[in-house]
Amino acid sequence: MKKDKIIYWISTGIIALFIIPGIFYLNSQMALDGTKHLGLPMWFHWELGIAKFIGAILIVLPFTPKRIKEWAYVGLGIDFLSATIAHIAVDGVSGMAFFPLLMFAILAVSYIYHHKLVKE
Template sequence: MKGVKITFWISTGLIGLFIIPGIFFLNTPLAKMVPTHLGLPDWFQWELGILKVIGAMVLLLPFAGNRLKEWAYFGLALDMLSAVFALAWVDGINGATFFPLVVFAILVVSYWSHHKIHKVF
């Protein structure tokens, strides 16, 4: 059980490290260029960035309920998979297309270990 807890906190911490700092860069020219490149409206980067940070914080807070964490896992997984499809659709299959899958894999490990620890089902 101790190994599962360590796996949970390492994977969830990595998710937090990937997602939370992004909120501080939403107003940079590169961050503004990405939604435009993908054909998305300008407001979408703000909405998605704020919701991703809220989801990552819910995963990191130990007192957040299991149902709330389930929704956070679902939202972040949907975001990562949608990013893969959007990048593949616009730019074709290349190396950058698969980076969201790396974050998705870490998210799956966090989700699995969360369920092992809390015996959600």
């Protein structure tokens, strides 16, 4: 049980540390240029950035209701998979295109260990 909690909090912490600070950089030139490079509209840039921030907060908070936490995991998973597809579609296969898959794998570990802890 202790090992499961450690794995859960490390994986969840990595996801949170990756996503939560991003809200402060949504208006940065690099973020805006990246959105434009992928051919996405600016309204989607803001909507996705805010939704990711809320999703990361929801998976970190231990008192988040189970169903809401479940949907936060789903949303973040779709985001990471979509980011991989978008990067491959625009830039082709490159190392940067697979970074979202790494984050998806860490998210999957967090999800699996979240369910192990809920069962106990």
